Structure formats: structure tokens, C-alpha cells
Amino acid sequence: MAINEDILARFRNVVGERGIITNAEDMVPYVTDHRELFQGAAGAVLRPASTEEAAALVAICAEAGIAVVPQGGNTGLVGGSVPDGTGKAVVLNLGRMNKVRALDALNNTMTVEAGCILADLQSAAEEADRLFPLSLGAEGSCMIGGNLSTNAGGVQVLKYGNARDLVLGLEVVLADGRVWPGLNALRKDNTGYDLKHLFIGAEGTLGIITAAVLKLFPRPGQVETALMAVPKLEDVVPLLADARAASGDAVTAFELLPRLGLELVVKHFEGIRAPMETASPWYVLMEWSAGENTRKETDDGTLRAALEAFLEARFNAEVVTDAVVASSEAQARELWHIREVLPESQTREGGSIKHDVSVPVSKVADFIAEGTRRLEAQMDGIRVFPFGHVGDGNIHFNVSQPETMTKDAFYEHWKSMNRVVHDLVMDMDGSFSAEHGVGRLKRDELAHYGQPLDLELMRRLKAVFDPAGILNPGIML
Ligand SMILES: Cc1cc2nc3c(=O)[nH]c(=O)nc-3n(C[C@H](O)[C@H](O)[C@H](O)COP(=O)(O)OP(=O)(O)OC[C@H]3O[C@@H](n4cnc5c(N)ncnc54)[C@H](O)[C@@H]3O)c2cc1C
Incomplete structure (x- = not known):
């Protein structure tokens, strides 16, 4: 049913003027996804302040057959938090329920x-x-x-x-x-x-x-952060296994960064300097955390000593060729800041096609090497930009446009690039969506790669929970 004045009046009755937006211009941020790949339209944006209000709004939508797109911070990367372009749905933004x-x-x-x-x-x-x-x-x-x-x-x-x-x-x-x-x-x-x-x-x-x-x-009392230059990709996963053993399983983060990533961060973010002079094809940002909240009493705690001994042994084995160990919380934050702005540095560099994929941890190096080989064979000048959560086998296997190509021309290859990468991921018993979800962007990939029985069971579940299909239609299935 169309969202007419009568329905809008019923919404207003529940949430008052503060909880509803109907002006097209004001709705733009709520109907545009974070990456600006999807520009939708909505009959209204509803902002309930309580569970009771949210429930009452959904009840009105259920009765009138109006689609509801739930939304939080709208930072999702697969287009799942914005409606399609018909204007027949409402966005239900939960931002006022923040207690x-x-x-x-x-x-x-x-x-x-x-x-x-x-x-x-x-x-x-x-x-x-x-x-x-x-x-x-x-x-x-x-x-x-x-x-x-x-x-x-x-x-x-x-x-x-x-x-x-x-x-x-x-x-x-x-x-x-x-x-x-x-x-x-x-x-x-x-x-x-x-x-x-x-x-x-x-x-x-x-x-x-x-x-x-x-x-x-x-809260861990001792947190140690190190950025390491690790020239050989095949050394990265064994390094993780060694670090887990040497620290008593205190590794809380283990993030891979490619040299191109570090270069683009320094290029596009004023004020960020390369944390070490040694150029290496790969770097790892590693964090160890442990212990009671005793930081003040243990200026040179045992975790720090264990980390330094670990690094020294890896220098001697020529696995790690340089390292920076944060000497203060501020320096640790600076190292993390580089990791945090890495995706944005790629965006500032131009067109990028992203693959949020996972493989078994033991296969990460083989996946990156083979994926890079296949993509480079596909397009001259393509810049492969893999980074991310090695400890979970979750690599953001992103690619940046060749410097000589326009963004639009590059994006024409979006689907064929996806196919190359996702075929390889599936051959390696991996997942084409590790942490970002399916949304609108990967719906066709789920239809393509999903097991028929999985899809059947998912559709049946959807029919049980949402028989009229009003909750986020067109997403995932
Ligand atoms: C710079 C950056 C870094 C990121 N890093 C990571 C990362 O490391 N790991 C990671 O997993 N993701 C990452 N993301 C993706 C994103 O932040 C996450 O997917 C996040 O969990 C989305 O939260 P949100 O509140 O923005 O949800 P939204 O984008 O608003 O919504 C996401 C999905 O959830 C649904 N939804 C939202 N709220 C509700 C609700 N209350 N009830 C039911 N459905 C709801 C929406 O309909 C949509 O399908 C990153 C994104 C950016 C921009």
C-alpha cells in the first residue's frame, strides 16, 4: 500500500513530530548507503524512542503492507540499510533508542x-x-x-x-x-x-x-602493540601461531597491511608518517593483552618482556626485519590509526572493488598469492590491496584501479573481478562474505554460490518470521 496522509498521521500519532522525517532532502542521508553505491527513496524515516513505539510503528506497517527497512548507523558496506528506489518503504532508524x-x-x-x-x-x-x-x-x-x-x-x-x-x-x-x-x-x-x-x-x-x-x-591491564615488517607472505600465518604460543595465547589482534596500503595512508593523510623506514611488501600490526588492570604498578611488565624476546627471536630467524613496539598508549593509538584509515586511503586513491572474504587461516597466504596472480592476469596495472584480519582468515581482498584507467571504466569490470575472486575463495572452502553480510550487493552471489538446501531452509525461515515479506525486502534472499 502507498504511504498516504492517513498512514503518516498514524505514524505521527505514535512518535510525534520528533520521530518522523518526510521531507525528501532531509531523508537523503537515511536512504543513501555509506559507500554511495545505492541511492534509495522512502515514504518516511521513522525514529522511535522506545520499544513500544517501534512495535506500534511495525504493527501499522504490517496492517498496511508497508515494507520496513531497519537502520542503525548506516555504515554497512553491502547496501542492506537503505531502501530501494520505489519510495514505498519506510526506514526505521533506531538511533534515538540509545540508553x-x-x-x-x-x-x-x-x-x-x-x-x-x-x-x-x-x-x-x-x-x-x-x-x-x-x-x-x-x-x-x-x-x-x-x-x-x-x-x-x-x-x-x-x-x-x-x-x-x-x-x-x-x-x-x-x-x-x-x-x-x-x-x-x-x-x-x-x-x-x-x-x-x-x-x-x-x-x-x-x-x-x-x-x-x-x-x-x-579489562586487560597490560596491552602491547607492535608493527612488524614481514617480507615473506608465507611467514605471516606461522608468525601468528608462534606469537600465540609465545604469549600464552594473549594475541588479541593480528592485522595484515600491504606496502601499498602504508604508502597510500602516508600519501592521503596529512600528519601520518611511515612508522618505520624499512620498506617491506607486508607488515603486521599485532596486539597482545593480558593480566589484571595493573598497568600503573608494572611499567615493564612481563608481557612486554615476552614480546621483546619473541621479536628478537624472529629477527634472528629473519622472519621479521624491523619492528616498532609502542612505548605509550598514544603511540599504540597512532599505529592503530594507520590501520583504521587504511580503507579510506584506498577510497581517496580512486576506484576500488572490495572483497570481504575468508578462507581457513592456514590457507591465507596461498589465497592472497593465487588471487593476486589471477587478478593481475585479468587487468594490466591493477593494484591488489589485501589487508585485514589474518587471525580469522578474513582478508579484505580489495583492488584499486590502474592509475591509467578511469573509475567508470574500472567499475565495468566489477562483476568479472568478483567472479575471479569468489570462485577462488569457494574452491578454497572459504566464504564470499566474511563479516559484512550479503545485503543488496552480494544477493546475487548468495544465489550463485549458496547450497540449494541452505537457500531452501533460509526461505522457509523467512516465511515463518515474516510471511508477508515486509522486513527489509530484497535484502539477502
Ligand atoms: C570505516 C569502516 C570500517 C568497517 N569495519 C568493519 C569491520 O572491521 N568489521 C565489520 O564487521 N564491519 C565493518 N564495517 C561495516 C559496518 O560498520 C558494520 O557492518 C556494522 O556492524 C554496521 O552497523 P550499523 O549500525 O551501521 O548498521 P547499518 O548499516 O545501519 O545496518 C546494517 C544492516 O543491519 C540491519 N539493521 C540495522 N539495525 C538493525 C536493527 N536494530 N534490527 C534489525 N536489523 C538492523 C540493516 O537493515 C542492514 O541490513 C566497517 C564500515 C566502515 C564504514
Whole structure:
């Protein structure tokens, strides 16, 4: 049904003027995805301030057959958080639902609303001397509801798991407007199917997450950060295995950076200098964390000593040819800043085609080498730019346009590049979507590579949870 004045009046009745946007110009940021690949249109943007309001809005949509596109910080990279161009859907933006409802330090949990910004939740945990470990480049604007709906990964998965692993309970508005009250804070609960996991990673197609109970952890007292030059790609994964053993499994991050990445960061970000003079085809940013929160008393703690001994042994073995170990939190932040702006440096350099893929960790080097060979054979001057979460086998196997080609001409090869990379990933028992989801961008890839039985079961689940198909239609399936 079209969104007429009568429907808009009913929406206003629920959320008031503060909770609704109907002016086309004001709606632009809500209907344009982060990468500006998808420009949609909406009948209205709705911004509920409570679960009750969200449920009432969805009930109106269900009755009128209006499609609902749930949205958090709109930082998703697969076009899942914006509507199509018909203008027949509403965007349900959760940003006003941003309260921490409870924090139970002894139970190591916090109960939060879906519109809380991830960085704010990290701070809330820190204030209670706890750690909420989910961490990603968009943490200053992405929201926990979006993180859970995409089952976000990030830089600490190696130690703490994906977003899915950090949740004990959820509250969800269902497609008919009822609220599923699953906010339990239990670490053991085997009373039937674990329904919350169906909503996590569902990209808003099965329900709208309005709140969650998140797991908290002790805050590590000792955190050591090192950037290492590792010339040989085949040494990277064994280096990770050695680091895990040498540190007593204290490796919390292990990020691969290519030389091109470091060069583009220095080129495009004023004020960032190369952290070391040694040029190397590959670098690894590694973090070790451990121990009680005793930083003040242990200026030269045991973790630091263990890291230095580890590095010395790797220098002697010529696996690592140079390293910078952060001597302060500020220097550690500077090293992390390079990693965080790496994707943006590629955007500033021109056209880029991204592949968020994973393979078994043991196959990472073979995948990068073979993928690079195949892409370079496909196009002269192409600049392969692989980086990311080696510890999870998750490589952002991105490519930058040749310097001599226009962006538009490069983008004509988008689908054929995807095919080359994704074919290789599937041959290596990997995934064509490691952490960003399927959304609109990879829907055809799911249809192409998905197992028929998987797809059948997914469609049946969709029919159970959303029989009228109003929740984020056109996404994923
Ligand atoms: C610079 C940068 C770095 C990034 N780094 C990483 C990274 O390291 N790891 C990673 O995994 N991702 C990364 N991302 C991608 C993105 O930040 C994540 O996918 C994030 O989890 C999306 O959160 P969001 O609040 O922006 O969700 P949105 O973009 O608003 O939505 C994402 C999807 O979830 C659905 N959705 C949103 N909120 C809800 C809700 N409450 N209920 C139901 N469905 C909902 C939407 O409909 C959409 O399908 C990065 C993005 C950027 C821009």
C-alpha cells in the first residue's frame, strides 16, 4: 500500500513530530548507503524512542503492507540499510533508542538499546572497569543493533569472537508488531531452540532488534602493540601461531597491511608518517593483552618482556626485519590509526572493488598469492590491496584501479573481478562474505554460490518470521 496522509498521521500519532522525517532532502542521508553505491527513496524515516513505539510503528506497517527497512548507523558496506528506489518503504532508524538500561558488573553483562553507538558502549563498559571487546573502524557511528544484525567482526575476533559470541539475550520486534522478550542474561540456558541466534546476522530480514544483553570481560591491564615488517607472505600465518604460543595465547589482534596500503595512508593523510623506514611488501600490526588492570604498578611488565624476546627471536630467524613496539598508549593509538584509515586511503586513491572474504587461516597466504596472480592476469596495472584480519582468515581482498584507467571504466569490470575472486575463495572452502553480510550487493552471489538446501531452509525461515515479506525486502534472499 502507498504511504498516504492517513498512514503518516498514524505514524505521527505514535512518535510525534520528533520521530518522523518526510521531507525528501532531509531523508537523503537515511536512504543513501555509506559507500554511495545505492541511492534509495522512502515514504518516511521513522525514529522511535522506545520499544513500544517501534512495535506500534511495525504493527501499522504490517496492517498496511508497508515494507520496513531497519537502520542503525548506516555504515554497512553491502547496501542492506537503505531502501530501494520505489519510495514505498519506510526506514526505521533506531538511533534515538540509545540508553544503557542496566550494567551488572558482577554478572559481566550490560543491557543496551539497539541505537547505542558502539564506541559509547565501549566507554560505558570501561567506566565500570570492564571491557566490551567488539571493535571496528566504524565504531564512532555504527550502532549495536546494526552490529548484531550484521554479526560484525572487527579486530578482536581472534580472542573474543564475532558479535554473535558477545550476546546473551535480545529483545526483538517481530514482523507483526509483537515484541519477543528474549533479554536473558544467562550463560547457560538450554530450554529449546536458541532463537536469538536467528536474528543475529539476519540483516533485519527476520525481526527488528531493539535491545540486547551483552557480555563484558575483565579489562586487560597490560596491552602491547607492535608493527612488524614481514617480507615473506608465507611467514605471516606461522608468525601468528608462534606469537600465540609465545604469549600464552594473549594475541588479541593480528592485522595484515600491504606496502601499498602504508604508502597510500602516508600519501592521503596529512600528519601520518611511515612508522618505520624499512620498506617491506607486508607488515603486521599485532596486539597482545593480558593480566589484571595493573598497568600503573608494572611499567615493564612481563608481557612486554615476552614480546621483546619473541621479536628478537624472529629477527634472528629473519622472519621479521624491523619492528616498532609502542612505548605509550598514544603511540599504540597512532599505529592503530594507520590501520583504521587504511580503507579510506584506498577510497581517496580512486576506484576500488572490495572483497570481504575468508578462507581457513592456514590457507591465507596461498589465497592472497593465487588471487593476486589471477587478478593481475585479468587487468594490466591493477593494484591488489589485501589487508585485514589474518587471525580469522578474513582478508579484505580489495583492488584499486590502474592509475591509467578511469573509475567508470574500472567499475565495468566489477562483476568479472568478483567472479575471479569468489570462485577462488569457494574452491578454497572459504566464504564470499566474511563479516559484512550479503545485503543488496552480494544477493546475487548468495544465489550463485549458496547450497540449494541452505537457500531452501533460509526461505522457509523467512516465511515463518515474516510471511508477508515486509522486513527489509530484497535484502539477502
Ligand atoms: C570505516 C569502516 C570500517 C568497517 N569495519 C568493519 C569491520 O572491521 N568489521 C565489520 O564487521 N564491519 C565493518 N564495517 C561495516 C559496518 O560498520 C558494520 O557492518 C556494522 O556492524 C554496521 O552497523 P550499523 O549500525 O551501521 O548498521 P547499518 O548499516 O545501519 O545496518 C546494517 C544492516 O543491519 C540491519 N539493521 C540495522 N539495525 C538493525 C536493527 N536494530 N534490527 C534489525 N536489523 C538492523 C540493516 O537493515 C542492514 O541490513 C566497517 C564500515 C566502515 C564504514
